[in-house]
Structure formats: C-alpha cells, structure tokens
Amino acid sequence: MIGWSGHLASTLPTRLALEATPLAHLRPLDIAVIAIYFAMVLWIGFYLKGQSNTGEEFFLAGREMTAWIAGLSFVSANLGSLELMGWAGSAYQYGILATNWYWIGAIPAMIFLGSVMMPFYYVSKTHSVPGYLDLRYGGEARSVAAIAFATEMILMSGVNMFAMAVVMKVVLGWNINFSIIVSSVAVALYVGLGGLRSAIFNEVLQFVLIWGGALLVPILGLYQAGGWGGLKTRIVTNLHTDSYFHLWRDTGSFAANPMGVHWTGIVFGLGFVISFGYWTTDFLVVQRVLAAHDLRAARMAPIIGSFFKMATPFIVIMPGLLGLVLLQNPDGSRRVLVGEDVTAACTLNSAGQVIDPASCSTAMGRTNLSPEQRAKVLAGGPSAELHTYNQALPLMMVRYLGPGLLGLGITALIAGFMSGMAGNVSAFSTVWAYDIYKPLIYKNGSDSHYVLVGRLSIVIGVIVSIGAAYLVQQFHGIMDYVQALFSIFVAPLLAAILFGMFWKRATRWAGFLGLFLGILFSAGLFLWVKLDPSRLAVVALSPDAKPMAENVFRALWAFCFAAIVIVVVSLFTKPKPVAELDGLVYGATQLPTEEWVPLYKREWFWAVVVGVIFVALNILVW
Amino acid sequence: MHGARIPIWFFIGLLLTIYGAMIFAHGCYEAITGDYAAGVQLTRLHAPIWWGGTLLLLGLVYLAKFRPGKSNERR
Numbered sequence: 033m034i035g036w037s038g039h040l041a042s043t044l045p046t047r048l049a050l051e052a053t054p055l056a057h058l059r060p061l062d063i064a065v066i067a068i069y070f071a072m073v074l075w076i077g078f079y080l081k082g083q084s085n086t087g088e089e090f091f092l093a094g095r096e097m098t099a100w101i102a103g104l105s106f107v108s109a110n111l112g113s114l115e116l117m118g119w120a121g122s123a124y125q126y127g128i129l130a131t132n133w134y135w136i137g138a139i140p141a142m143i144f145l146g147s148v149m150m151p152f153y154y155v156s157k158t159h160s161v162p163g164y165l166d167l168r169y170g171g172e173a174r175s176v177a178a179i180a181f182a183t184e185m186i187l188m189s190g191v192n193m194f195a196m197a198v199v200m201k202v203v204l205g206w207n208i209n210f211s212i213i214v215s216s217v218a219v220a221l222y223v224g225l226g227g228l229r230s231a232i233f234n235e236v237l238q239f240v241l242i243w244g245g246a247l248l249v250p251i252l253g254l255y256q257a258g259g260w261g262g263l264k265t266r267i268v269t270n271l272h273t274d275s276y277f278h279l280w281r282d283t284g285s286f287a288a289n290p291m292g293v294h295w296t297g298i299v300f301g302l303g304f305v306i307s308f309g310y311w312t313t314d315f316l317v318v319q320r321v322l323a324a325h326d327l328r329a330a331r332m333a334p335i336i337g338s339f340f341k342m343a344t345p346f347i348v349i350m351p352g353l354l355g356l357v358l359l360q361n362p363d364g365s366r367r368v369l370v371g372e373d374v375t376a377a378c379t380l381n382s383a384g385q386v387i388d389p390a391s392c393s394t395a396m397g398r399t400n401l402s403p404e405q406r407a408k409v410l411a412g413g414p415s416a417e418l419h420t421y422n423q424a425l426p427l428m429m430v431r432y433l434g435p436g437l438l439g440l441g442i443t444a445l446i447a448g449f450m451s452g453m454a455g456n457v458s459a460f461s462t463v464w465a466y467d468i469y470k471p472l473i474y475k476n477g478s479d480s481h482y483v484l485v486g487r488l489s490i491v492i493g494v495i496v497s498i499g500a501a502y503l504v505q506q507f508h509g510i511m512d513y514v515q516a517l518f519s520i521f522v523a524p525l526l527a528a529i530l531f532g533m534f535w536k537r538a539t540r541w542a543g544f545l546g547l548f549l550g551i552l553f554s555a556g557l558f559l560w561v562k563l564d565p566s567r568l569a570v571v572a573l574s575p576d577a578k579p580m581a582e583n584v585f586r587a588l589w590a591f592c593f594a595a596i597v598i599v600v601v602s603l604f605t606k607p608k609p610v611a612e613l614d615g616l617v618y619g620a621t622q623l624p625t626e627e628w629v630p631l632y633k634r635e636w637f638w639a640v641v642v643g644v645i646f647v648a649l650n651i652l653v654w
Numbered sequence: 655m656h657g658a659r660i661p662i663w664f665f666i667g668l669l670l671t672i673y674g675a676m677i678f679a680h681g682c683y684e685a686i687t688g689d690y691a692a693g694v695q696l697t698r699l700h701a702p703i704w705w706g707g708t709l710l711l712l713g714l715v716y717l718a719k720f721r722p723g724k725s726n727e728r729r
Contacts, residue, residue: 059691061680065673072669079660101662233662240666244673248705252696434684434691436677437702 054205055430062439069241069443070218073234073450077222080230087479090227090486091159091462092323099329101236103336105320108235110310110341111242112452116348116445117195120428121421123352124369126291127276128653129283130352131345136303138341139646141311143639145321146334149312151623152533153322154330155615160322161315161529162467168532168616169543171471176548177528178467180521181315182460186493188316189456190500195422196449197501202419203426203442212501215446219453220494223461224487228323231451231458235320238447239340245437245444246347249425252432253354266357270366276353279653285576292578301584305591309522313529316459328626331635338642342649348425355424358431361405367419367427370399375418384412456497461489520558523587524550527594534618535602536610542601550594557586660722667716674710677702 058066084090097105122130158164162181166174193212200206222230257263268274275282275289282288283295311317311334324330359367377395379387386392389410396406408416419427429441465486470477477485528547531538561567561582571589572581613620631637681702684690690697 061676065676068669068672072665076665083659233665236662237666237669240670244670244709248701252699252701255699256696430693431695432701434680434694434697434702436680437705440673440677 055203055427056438058204058439058442059435061436062442065436065439066443066446069447072237073218073222076233076237077225077230080226080233084225084227084229085480085483087465087482087486089229090483091465092319093227093229093232095323096325097232097320097323097329099324099332099336101232102321102324102329102333104239104340105232105235105323106317106333107337107340107344108239108451109317109320109455111239111344112192112195112448112455115344116242116246116448117199117422117425119348120352120355120425121369121423123349124355124421124424126289127353128279128349129276129289129291129293131279131349131653132298132302134341134345134349135279135646135650136298137307138311139338139642140303141307142334142338142341143643144308145312145318146331146338146635147639149533150321150331150334151327152616152618152621153318154324154327155621155623157615158322159466160462161313161318161525162463164616165528165532165543165547166467166471168613169528169538170540172540172544173528173547174467175472176544176551177525178463180525180551182463182468184521185316185456185460185463186497187500187503189453189460189493189497190503192449192452192456193497193501196446198422199426199442199445199449202423203430212498215450215453216494216498219450219457220491223454223458224490227483227486228319228458228462231454232320232323234447234454235451238444238451241440241444241447243347245440245442246351246425246429248437249428249432249441250346250350250354253351253358253428257354257358263354263357267353270357276356277653279650281654286572286574286578286581287576291581292576293581293584294572294574294577297572297581297584297588301588305523305526305587306584308530309526309587309591313525314522315463316455319459319462327624328629328633328635332633332638335635335638335642339638339645342642342646351428352424355428359424359427365402365405368399368401368405369419369421369424369427370396370401372420372422374399375420378409378418380412386410386412453494453497457490457493460493461486464489464493520554520586520590521551523554523590524594527591527598531595531598531602532617536613536617536620537602537607538598539602539605539607541605542598545601546594546598549597550590553593554586554590557589561586661720663716663720664722667713667718667720670709670713671717672713674706674708674713677706678710679706681706 083094088094119130119133122133153161153164156164156167158167160178162174162178165177193215196215197206197208197211200211201208222234226233254260254263257266264274264277267276278289280295283293283298286292286294321330321333324333355369357366359369361367374392374395377388378392381387386409392410393406396409401409405416409418426445429438433441465482469485469489470482474481524547527550528543531546532543557571561571568577568579568582569575571577572585574581577585610620615621681700681704684697685700685703
C-alpha cells in the first residue's frame with residue numbers, strides 16, 4: 033500500500049497539469065442553465081433548513097416522504113456520475129452485457145427489498161442499517177459495519193468528485209481542482225443545511241434533469257444510426273462481432289464475451305451477492321426508503337424505483353453503444369476510445385509531444401487504435417488527442433446538443449455528480465452521528481447535539497473525500513473500482529443481514545465475526561490479486577477472466593466465507609431468546625396489518641408486473 | 655405545519671418551465687436565423703424547439719398542479 037500511495041503522489045502533479053483541449057465551449061445560455069441549477073439547489077437547502085432541526089428531521093427527513101418521492105430518491109441515489117459515465121463507458125467496452133448491472137443486478141433485489149425485507153427495517157424503527165445490526169446482533173457488529181460503511185461512503189464521494197471533474201475538464205476545459213471545490217462547497221452547503229430532506233429533494237430534481245438532459249442523446253443517435261437495426265449493422269460491420277448485442281448468449285465461457293465473465297458469476301455473484309448486498313443492505317439507498325411515511329409507502333418505494341431502473345439503460349447503455357460507431361475524430365475517421373492507463377502513458381508535454389513514446393506505443397498496442405491513429409498520437413498534433421471510455425457520454429452529448437441543450441445535459445451530469453456526493457455524505461453523517469459518535473464517543477448528548485455533529489460531519493466528510501477523489505485516477509475504469517469496493521464491504525454485510533433477518537439461531541458473535549472476518553477475507557483477496565494480477569485466474573476460475581469478472585467472483589467468495597463463519601459460530605454459541613427478536617427476525621415478528629387498498633395500490637401486484645417485464649426484456653436481448 | 659410547505663414537484667415544475675422556455679426560445683432563434691452551433695449534428699431536426707417545448711409544457715403543468723396553497727401533495 034505504501035508503494036501504491038507513493039506512485040499516486042508522484043503522478044498527481046503531472047495529471048493535474050494536463051490541459052485537455054475542451055470538447056465544447058459553453059455559450060451564455062448554457063452558463064445560465066448551469067447557474068440556475070446551482071441557485072435552485074442552494075435555495076432548496078436554505079428553504080429546508082427550518083424543517084431540519086430534530087434528529088429525525090435531519091437524518092431521516094422526518095419519515096414523511098411519499099412512496100413516489102422515496103422511490104425516485106431510492107433509484108436516483110444510485111444514478112450519479114458513476115452510473116452515467118461509468119456505465120456508458122462500460123457499454124462502449126462490453127456492449128449490452130453492461131445492462132446486466134441494471135437488470136439482474138438490480139431488479140430482483142429491489143423486488144425482494146420491497147416485498148420481504150422492508151417490514152423488518154421499518155418495524156424495527158432503526159435509523160440505519162448498522163443500527164439494525166445493533167438491534168439484531170449487538171454493538172460489535174454495528175461498529176464494524178458503521179466504520180466500513182463510513183469509509184466506503186468517503187471513497188465513493190471522492191469517486192463522484194473525480195468523475196465530475198473529469199467531465200468538466202473534458203467538455204469545458206475547467207481545472208480539476210476548481211470543479212472539485214465548487215461541487216464540494218455546494219454539496220456541503222445544501223446537505224449541511226437541509227439534511228436528508230435536502231438530499232432527497234435534490235435527488236428527485238436530479239432524476240428529472242437527467243432524463244430531460246440525457247434522453248435526447250440516444251433518440252438523436254438512434255435516428256442517425258438508422259434505428260436499432262442500423263446500429264447493429266454498423267457495429268457488426270466495424271467490429272466484426274455481434275457479441276455487443278447479447279445479454280446471455282455469449283456468457284457460457286469467459287473468452288466468448290468482451291467482458292470476460294461467465295454466467296454463473298453474473299447470476300450468483302452479481303445477481304445475488306453484489307445486487308442484494310447493494311440494494312438491500314447499503315444504507316445509502318435503504319436510508320431513502322426508511323424516510324417513507326408508512327410501511328406501505330416503504331414497501332412500494334423500491335418497486336416504483338425498479339421500473340425506472342429498468343428503463344435507465346436507454347439513457348446510459350445506449351449512448352455507449354452508439355458511440356462505438358458514431359463518434360468521429362476531427363478527420364472523419366471512427367474515434368476509438370481507450371482506457372485511462374493509455375491516456376496516462378501518452379501524456380503530452382507543454383509542446384504537445386508525447387513525454388514517453390515507448391510507453392505510449394506499448395499501451396496503444398493493447399487497444400483497437402488503427403496504426404494511422406497511433407502514429408498520429410506519437411507525432412502529436414491537434415487530431416491526435418486520445419479520449420477514454422468514461423468520456424463516451426460527454427462526447428455524445430457534445431455531438432448532438434447545441435446551446436441550451438448542452439447546458440441542460442451538462443447540468444444533468446453535474447446534478448448527478450452532486451447528488452451522488454450528497455447521498456454519500458448524508459448517509460455518512462447519519463452513520464457517523466448515530467453508529468460511531470453516539471455509542472463509541474459521546475453517549476449522553478441531546479438531540480440537538482447530534483444534529484450539530486451531523487452537520488459538522490458533512491463538512492468534514494466532504495473535505496476528506498476531496499483527498500479520495502484523486503485516488504480514483506489510478507484505476508483502469510471507474511466502475512471496476514466501485515465494484516471492488518462493493519465486494520469488499522457489501523458482500524459480508526449481506527451475509528450478516530440475511531442470516532440475522534431470516535435465521536433465529538444466528539448469534540451475537542456469529543454476526544460480528546462473520547462480518548469482520550468476511551471483510552478481511554474480501555480485502556485480502558483484493559490485495560492478493562492486486563499484488564499479482566495473474567491470480568485473477570484463480571479467483572475468477574478462468575485464465576480468460578477480466579477484472580469485472582474478478583469483482584463478481586470475489587463478492588461471491590466473500591459472501592460464502594462470511595456465511596460459513598456465521599453458521600459455524602452460531603452453532604457453537606448461545607442464541608438470543610426468541611422474545612428478544614420481535615420486529616427483527618422472520619418468524620419471530622408479528623407484522624402490523626395494513627388497511628385494505630385496491631389491487632393497483634398493492635406492492636405485490638406491481639412487483640409481479642415489474643417481474644414479468646424484467647423476464648421479457650432478458651429474453652428479448654438474450 | 656405541513657400545509658405551509660412547498661412540495662418538491664413545484665420546484666421541479668419551476669425549473670422545467672425556466673429551462674423549457676430558454677431552450678425553446680433559442681431553438682426558434684436558431685431556426686429563424688440559421689445560426690447553428692458548429693459541429694452539432696442533426697440540426698435540421700430542430701430538437702431545441704420540440705424538446706424545449708415539451709419541457710416547458712410539462713413544467714407549466716407541474717407549476718399549476720403543485721403550486722403552494724393548492725395541492726394536497728405536500729412532501
């Protein structure tokens with residue numbers, strides 16, 4: 033780790049000195065659109081300040097959100113910069129396979145959360161997921177989960193900052209530091225003032241902006257490509273494979289698909305461990321549902337969110353696919369995007385020449401760049417600039433959006449980034465105040481004291497995450513990094529929550545050790561492969577596996593390890609009396625009866641509808 | 655207390671109305687003058703006019719439906 037940090041420190045000044053040629057110049061109309069968004073966000077923050085005075089108001093938005101607001105916020109908290117840029121870039125690299133992260137990687141878990149798990153979270157009246165672990169297992173498990181989650185949130189917030197700075201650099205030529213400072217000050221202000229309610233309001237606002245700003249790109253792109261059929265023909269003609277259009281067909285072997293994953297990893301690692309871990313136990317998203325005004329709204333919120341989650345690939349995956357054949361270099365040739373490692377190896381000096389031609393040439397040898405394009409890059413010059421996978425979406429925006437619309441598209445991205453940060457820091461502040469500060473540092477504070485701690489932790493969290501923003505630049509793709517975080521923290525947490533919620537026999541020490549040792553095991557696997565990448569073949573069970581497959585399989589092994597620890601330790605330790613498990617465990621809880629409502633207002637009816645659509649879509653692009 | 659609150663949908667309606675009006679007006683200007691931004695594709699489709707118009711209409715509907723003092727939706 034020391035060597036890695038040293039490398040980061042040595043490359044940072046070079047990276048920050050990079051001056052990319054901006055893809056677009058904002059006109060006054062675009063700047064007005066962005067300025068109005070910032071004004072609106074700050075207005076909402078100041079307006080809601082008066083409604084965020086108590087702990088419940090500040091940390092849980094007063095528990096008075098409707099199902100629609102909680103549902104949109106629930107899905108929107110995950111629709112930040114990582115989603116928009118990372119998955120558009122992943123679609124460019126891997127094709128429609130990336131859609132698995134939206135469908136099997138989200139929909140079943142959302143349905144399960146709304147239909148099965150939500151009553152236990154809601155009835156227990158917990159303020160957080162670590163809070164649930166406290167009630168179910170005890171303080172040890174809570175502390176481990178809280179510290180791991182708080183760390184994850186800070187790193188995630190840094191990822192959002194970095195992604196936003198990249199967009200501003202690529203599209204507008206803004207300095208990275210300037211973008212990070214502006215976004216972090218705005219987030220610290222509006223979340224610090226209005227708490228979770230402010231974060232939720234802005235997430236719903238962001239949801240509308242993203243659809244309003246980004247939907248036009250795939251519409252115009254598909255029109256230009258000649259529709260879905262035209263796009264397929266162009267990709268097959270240019271790339272000589274139709275693998276980009278199949279969700280499952282080519283997952284029978286690691287080597288048959290561009291992502292290098294196997295269907296077992298997608299189904300069990302992604303569809304179960306990562307997906308259920310994220311959507312049902314990650315407090316960032318669960319917090320939005322806990323803010324619902326009653327149990328029915330809390331159950332309905334994830335179901336509502338699942339419909340929009342299923343539709344999101346149209347504005348995220350589709351631009352990536354379209355970019356494969358529609359993006360052009362200034363000379364009219366097809367533009368080939370590359371990984372962050374290639375652009376780093378081909379860094380230019382102030383004279384526009386590649387600093388290390390040998391490294392650059394080697395790095396480009398691993399890409400699909402044509403020999404002519406490689407020669408242009410090595411020679412330097414205005415048409416030789418390389419762009420990364422993560423820039424696919426902004427490049428597509430610049431291609432189709434004129435003044436005003438471009439401002440709206442950029443505002444949608446900014447909103448996504450800031451909302452992502454806001455989600456991270458609001459969840460961080462709740463866990464810090466209630467699950468770390470209160471039980472471990474100062475137990476007997478007043479409600480207003482913890483609200484103050486929450487507000488301060490937002491400011492401190494933002495400052496710490498600024499440092500984390502620069503760590504992200506060392507990774508090949510943004511999403512690979514995030515998946516690594518998920519599998520390290522979330523997989524063991526899922527095991528602890530599922531066994532705690534559905535197995536009365538799970539004991540205090542089993543929950544703690546399963547979670548703690550599971551995180552160590554998962555982090556150990558991560559470092560083991562990091563130190564020697566050839567070990568990827570062992571973790572992912574194939575020499576053809578790629579990093580995305582490693583993330584999926586690491587999550588699966590971490591879950592299995594934590595589950596085994598929980599079962600074994602439970603069998604050798606004394607369980608809690610069943611009477612103490614009321615409201616926490618399936619089979620020991622009397623759920624409240626809900627009033628009769630018509631069919632169309634029942635969560636299970638809509639769960640069936642979304643389930644049918646989910647199956648149909650998977651068959652459609654099999 | 656809840657009755658005095660401005661619902662989130664009102665903020666959304668306000669933002670959509672402002673953005674829609676700005677983009678629609680600029681689209682009309684572009685169509686009349688032929689002064690399109692360099693490098694932007696498919697300008698002949700006049701996307702700012704119909705997209706901006708859609709946002710404007712949607713925003714006005716939300717403003718009318720959720721204006722403070724009128725709606726039952728308070729949260």
